Amino acid sequence: METLRTPYIALALTLLAEGVILAPPPFALTDHLVLWYVGHLVLTGSSPYEPAVWVAAASRFDSPHFTELALAGGVGVWPYPPWTGFLFVPFGALPVEVGPWVLHLSYVIVGVAAGIILARQVPWPGPGAYAAALVLFAAFQPFVIAARWGQFTAFLLAGMALALHGRRSNSVGLVVVGVLLLSLKPSVTALVGAAVVALLISDRAWRTLAATAAALALVVAVTWWRYPEWVATAATGATDRVAALGRFAGTLSLARDVAGEAWIVTAALLVLSAVAACALSVLRAPAATRSLALIAAAAVTTLVLVPYLLWYDYILLVPAIYVALFAGYARIGALRGVYAATLVLVVTVGPWALYLVGIFRPTQALSGLVPLLFALLLLASTLGPRTSAGSS
Secondary structure (H helix, E strand, O other): OHHHHHHHHHHHHHHHHOHHHHOOOOHHHOOHHHHHHHHHHHHOOOOOOOHHHHHHHHHHOOOHHHHHHHHOOOOOOOOOOHHHHHHHHHHHOOOOOOHHHHHHHHHHHHHHHHHHHHHOOOOOOOHHHHHHHHHHHHHOHHHHHHHHHOOOHHHHHHHHHHHHHHHHOOOHHHHHHHHHHHOOOHHHHHHHHHHHHHHHHHOOOHHHHHHHHHHHHHHHHHHHHHOOOHHHHHHHHHHHHHHOHHHOEOHHHHHHHHHHHHHHHHHHHHHHHHHHHHHHHHHOOOHHHHHHHHHHHHHHHHHHHOOOEOHHHHHHHHHHHHHHHHHHOOEOOHHHHHHHHHHHHHHHHHHHHHHHHHHOOOOOHHHHHHHHHHHHHHHHOOOOOEOHHHOO
């Protein structure tokens, strides 16, 4: 029984050790307050796409975020689709002194639950391997920083987890909820959603596909009808963010940062190489993790392709961590040590180091290396001699 508890004890100790950085700064400095406000607006019948509500927020809250939005006239400030705003209604129903705290706790709890559910999709060779997976997840920079600064990407990870778990357990409801969660930020989850659909088609799960499509269509139609102005506002927000491409993480930002005038050619080569690596990793993935490998490759490919990203979006790389770690236990001899060291560097040291360097620069562009390294890690997980347990 104690052995069975080991993975969860390791997870709890890791979360406890990083408690200082997992805790939020004052909410006036994070996105918690902004997202609480969105939920409040939706609940009270206002529109988060109306510039005036953001100007009003600046006079109500002592927050540099709201001040910046007010100075910009609030234009394009809520670039997400209307159904995303409804996620925050339960938090917006709470007083401002309570709602952001509940939202923060939900990020941690939902993220940890998603990390566990995804890890349980893998047939680990023992409790030690499962414990290693959960520790790597808990120490993964995008999970920690997304929760700290108030972004909702843990819910996207939960969408992955529920869709895969629902598929495995033949639960239509879990798949539907998972896909709806993935739809909260379609710019970074569209390919993941397509991968889920591909898996359901391969299963001939027509009832699940139909129910998922119907639920998604209903949610989109109703919320779009409620906020028809969202298209123009979202387009403006997206245009503004792409215009400021050099400030953010992502392959295109990285290429602009390091290659100067040759950035377009550099970006094309990086994208093509990463996409090829992801495709090969799926083709060569062992049967035990093939479904998770497809989801992981879809996530990595998306994060390589999307022009506007920030480091917290990289939480979608968690499935790739598990796929790569599982492959590591199938390595033979000295290769296992080399592979393990590389895995730890790519998963833990790399994201944190690039993020910290970016704090002292006017751009997070160097973090664009992260999905590229994960693409290579996925490919490396399928190469070299393996034991029979890790073979295709």
